[in-house]
Amino acid sequence: MTQKAAQEMGIFEVMYNNRAMRRLDSREIPEDMLVKLIEAASQAPSGSNMQNGRWIIVRDPTIKQRLAELNRAGVEAYIGPQGSNSGGLPHQSEDKRQRMLKAVMWQMEHLHEIPAIIIACMEFEQKVDSATMARSAGSIWPGVQNLLLAARAMGLGAAPTTLALARQSAVAEILNLPETMAAFCLIPVGYPLGNFGPVSRKPVADIMRFDGWSN
Numbered sequence: 148m149t150q151k152a153a154q155e156m157g158i159f160e161v162m163y164n165n166r167a168m169r170r171l172d173s174r175e176i177p178e179d180m181l182v183k184l185i186e187a188a189s190q191a192p193s194g195s196n197m198q199n200g201r202w203i204i205v206r207d208p209t210i211k212q213r214l215a216e217l218n219r220a221g222v223e224a225y226i227g228p229q230g231s232n233s234g235g236l237p238h239q240s241e242d243k244r245q246r247m248l249k250a251v252m253w254q255m256e257h258l259h260e261i262p263a264i265i266i267a268c269m270e271f272e273q274k275v276d277s278a279t280m281a282r283s284a285g286s287i288w289p290g291v292q293n294l295l296l297a298a299r300a301m302g303l304g305a306a307p308t309t310l311a312l313a314r315q316s317a318v319a320e321i322l323n324l325p326e327t328m329a330a331f332c333l334i335p336v337g338y339p340l341g342n343f344g345p346v347s348r349k350p351v352a353d354i355m356r357f358d359g360w361s362n
């Protein structure tokens with residue numbers, strides 16, 4: 148699909164076909180496309196309209212390498228020595244989960260080769276702690292989702308990740324963040340190596356009720 152055709156996708160088509168794309172080409176992304184992603188992210192709402200999202204696009208190979216090391220530690224801890232987390236879920240077959248974990252492993256091995264790693268941060272104007280981060284996260288995730296939708300519409304693959312960000316002090320050191328800023332999401336972005344496709348979600352009848360919860 149050409150970029151122009153992709154940008155003509157309707158909003159619902161974008162939302163329903165926006166899988167986490169982890170296998171990405173190392174081909175460079177034009178800078179104006181990267182800036183457009185951040186502009187799209189910044190259109191999202193924030194609590195009290197604080198607009199305190201801050202976005203770092205990492206292209207420097209040394210910095211990417213250091214982030215890749217943090218991600219490796221996070222993924223290894225998540226997957227565990229016995230490859231736990233690999234069983235199926237009620238809504239995801241073991242086969243599909245295995246495929247996802249393989250993609251997570253691919254991303255772990257290749258993160259430093261992905262052309263752009265975008266870090267969604269927030270600025271708090273005072274020293275930030277984990278309680279503040281937890282309270283405020285709702286103001287950065289709408290921007291992350293906007294970015295993911297914009298990437299899909301532009302024919303770029305992306306995935307929201309957090310495993311690399313467990314050690315905030317290490318992230319702050321690598322990205323030169325002041326003590327008033329924190330990192331919430333790391334989004335590798337590139338041209339996809341695989342195919343875009345529909346997401347698979349629980350049926351709406353399972354997850355909604357009118358007027359109050361009933362079983």
Ligand SMILES: Cc1cc2nc3c(=O)[nH]c(=O)nc-3n(C[C@H](O)[C@H](O)[C@H](O)COP(=O)(O)O)c2cc1C
Pocket residue numbers: 165166167168169247251254306307308309310311346347
């Ligand atoms: C808060 C959050 C944290 C996530 N962290 C990671 C991560 O660290 N690594 C990763 O590969 N994917 C991560 N994901 C992506 C999810 O695994 C993915 O969205 C989910 O499996 C659904 O995938 P699909 O949209 O392709 O169906 C994260 C997603 C969210 C919303």
